[in-house]
Amino acid sequence: MDALQDLAFGFTVVFEPFNLLLVASGVLAGTIIGMLPGLGPIAAIALLIPTTFGMDPSSALILLAGVYYGAVFGGSTSSILLNAPGIAGTVATSFDGYPMARSGRAGAALAIAAIASFIGGTIALIGLALVAPALASVAVAFGPAEYFALMVLGLTAVTSLSDTGLVKGLLAGTFGVMVSIIGIDLQTGTLRYTFGMPELFEGVDFLIVALGVFALAEVLRLALQPQNESQEAIGSLRLSRRELRDMAPATGRGSLVGFFSGILPGAGATIGSFLGYGLEKRVAKDADTFGKGNTKGIAAPESANNAAAVGSFVPLLTLGVPGSGTTAVLLGALLVLGIQPGPLMFADRPEVFWGVIASMYIGNIVLLMLNLPLIPLLARILRTPRPLLLPLIIVFCVIGVYGLRFNTFDLWLLLLFGVLGFLMRANGFPAAPLILGLILGAIMEESMRQALQISGGAWSVFLEQPISATLLALAAVSLLAPPLVARWRQRSRASVG
Amino acid sequence: MESFRFSDRVIGLVLAAGAVAYLIAAWQIPQFALDTVPVQPRVFPLALGALLLLLAVLLAIRPAGASQPPGAEHDAEADGSPEEDAGSSDAGGQARTLGRSSRPRVEVLILVGGTAAYIGLLEPLGFIPATIAFLLAGSWWFRTARLWVAATVAVGVTLAAQLGLGELLGVRLPAGVLAPLGI
Incomplete structure (x- = not known):
């Protein structure tokens, strides 16, 4: 009952007219930005963070959560219509969505995506309201040693699940942590890696890195592709009863898979959507039609990626550990707004926590209400000619970064990280661990030093505390398991062959 | 890539x-x-x-x-x-990139160089002239079909950003050469 009462309190926060307006505009803006090729939730949130400066923290988070939600759905739209997934989480949607769109049923494919997203989001929100407080009470037992171990786990889990190889993921994560410690060491006042440049004394803002390695790098990538002029008809949005009956169980399974993979730091929407799609294909009797426009092949990954988007809020809000690259950016935004997510957030800022959950319920409804009727209209944005779009994205990035500290030094850093992000992508280095490392790095070092300060410098403190030891063991397993399993499979295949 | x-x-x-x-x-x-x-x-x-x-x-x-x-x-x-x-x-002779150069390295170099020029000119020239010039030059480089549409968008977006951020949200965008006009 407590959860229900708290949720009711959250609704009173969201039902303030200004916050309702923010939910609606956040979902709309997120959908539009998410639909633009290359601009996923991370870029959408990063672009809109400057608009939240000076806002009440709960209102700001309500806006950004709406943007996140909308952008995940928007990404599905470009996946279905153009086979161009703006974000990794919607890649699985394109497997069946694009063939369905090409067969003249783009409207139906988009409707399935919208409905499945709605159901996935709703089921996950119920889970979030029930699970999050329980997780938070466990998290109260966390001291600096446990936090350090948790940060290590968060970083290794994301890195190990990256699809571009363990070593490259770890290199990206390590580099992110290195960037995070640039500036004045808060414990001793020592300057580290500032090279005598006063602009670096306060460190490198995460927004500069996020916009550089995601948005600007994407512009450079898109500049290397000739414009794709092909546009397919959108068709009717109507679904037959059989289609609705088919997608119902797929949506339910996808929602559960997505939610639980979203909770795990590092899994997130991408893994959730692939797991959802894979599970559905495995249990389906008509598995041979997957990849040719099967409705279940859209419903499962779509419900999973939205459920995972919601699920990734669990570790973010309760432990202060982002479950994905996007929530890492959100964590940065929260810190900018003066909020430290974690177990104390329930006690200190209940209006923020429950306001966000309630806003996601409302956002989910707004998402469905907006997207179904507006699908034909919104799809026109996909026709924004790239010659106009790419310079505009650069200008938006420049405005966002310049607004941080009003100096051009940050803009040069933005360009540097843009080129770096582009080269990383070209050479198979994942960008998400870099952002996670950047966000978690400073907290990781602070927790490590605090723990060592308490233990009088004894490093065994990390292995003596049971929670910390367990988390570090999990981190080691998450790092070592994927390559070991791959090697074992390779050997067993070779022995069979 | x-x-x-x-x-x-x-x-x-x-x-x-x-x-x-x-x-x-x-x-x-x-x-x-x-x-x-x-x-x-x-x-x-x-x-x-x-x-x-x-x-x-x-x-x-x-x-x-x-x-x-x-x-x-x-x-x-x-x-x-x-x-x-x-x-x-x-396609052989067909465009392999979006811009006017068919060579990817030149394409990226031009885009990075153009952005660097935009950043370098932002404060001395001012947000409005530098942004309009960058958007126009960028659209031209990427072979926009209708330059007048690009010009309208460039002017409209720049003025909207200046008004929205500068006037409504109080973000101080550089005035540059337009400073005497009180922008």
């Missing part, structure tokens, strides 16, 4: 050299008396530098088969345009 791929060995060696430089810089971070600061500010950077060095060496020495990660394949998928890529390579 093919033109910007380097072998893992080269990347590993460059990163290893960077890690050594990072470690040397870490050694130069001042030390404090142990009783006041049990964990020195150089400890974490030293650990990071060592980890980077280890990973860079691992990247450089791993077998060639492992040097083409699934990411490269995924990259092509994420480009969302396998047909487009095939088409561009087949």
Whole structure:
């Protein structure tokens, strides 16, 4: 009952007219930005963070959560219509969505995506309201040693699940942590890696890195592709009863898979959507039609990626550990707004926590209400000619970064990280661990030093505390398991062959 | 993206050299008396530098088969345009990039150079003239079909940003040469 009462309190926060307006505009803006090729939730949130400066923290988070939600759905739209997934989480949607769109049923494919997203989001929100407080009470037992171990786990889990190889993921994560410690060491006042440049004394803002390695790098990538002029008809949005009956169980399974993979730091929407799609294909009797426009092949990954988007809020809000690259950016935004997510957030800022959950319920409804009727209209944005779009994205990035500290030094850093992000992508280095490392790095070092300060410098403190030891063991397993399993499979295949 | 791929060995060696430089810089971070600061500010950077060095060496020495990660394949998928890529390579004389140069390296260099020029001129020239010029030049470079549409969008977006951010949200965008007009 407590959860229900708290949720009711959250609704009173969201039902303030200004916050309702923010939910609606956040979902709309997120959908539009998410639909633009290359601009996923991370870029959408990063672009809109400057608009939240000076806002009440709960209102700001309500806006950004709406943007996140909308952008995940928007990404599905470009996946279905153009086979161009703006974000990794919607890649699985394109497997069946694009063939369905090409067969003249783009409207139906988009409707399935919208409905499945709605159901996935709703089921996950119920889970979030029930699970999050329980997780938070466990998290109260966390001291600096446990936090350090948790940060290590968060970083290794994301890195190990990256699809571009363990070593490259770890290199990206390590580099992110290195960037995070640039500036004045808060414990001793020592300057580290500032090279005598006063602009670096306060460190490198995460927004500069996020916009550089995601948005600007994407512009450079898109500049290397000739414009794709092909546009397919959108068709009717109507679904037959059989289609609705088919997608119902797929949506339910996808929602559960997505939610639980979203909770795990590092899994997130991408893994959730692939797991959802894979599970559905495995249990389906008509598995041979997957990849040719099967409705279940859209419903499962779509419900999973939205459920995972919601699920990734669990570790973010309760432990202060982002479950994905996007929530890492959100964590940065929260810190900018003066909020430290974690177990104390329930006690200190209940209006923020429950306001966000309630806003996601409302956002989910707004998402469905907006997207179904507006699908034909919104799809026109996909026709924004790239010659106009790419310079505009650069200008938006420049405005966002310049607004941080009003100096051009940050803009040069933005360009540097843009080129770096582009080269990383070209050479198979994942960008998400870099952002996670950047966000978690400073907290990781602070927790490590605090723990060592308490233990009088004894490093065994990390292995003596049971929670910390367990988390570090999990981190080691998450790092070592994927390559070991791959090697074992390779050997067993070779022995069979 | 093919033109910007380097072998893992080269990347590993460059990163290893960077890690050594990072470690040397870490050694130069001042030390404090142990009783006041049990964990020195150089400890974490030293650990990071060592980890980077280890990973860079691992990247450089791993077998060639492992040097083409699934990411490269995924990259092509994420480009969302396998047909487009095939088409561009087949077509011979057809555009392989969005801009006026058919060579990817030149294309990226021009885009980075153009953005650098925009950043460099932002404060001396001012937000409004620099942004309009950048948007127009960018659209022209990317072969916009209708330059007048690009011009309208450039002026409209720039003025909307100046009004929205500068006037409504109080973000001080550089006035540059328009400062005498009180912008």
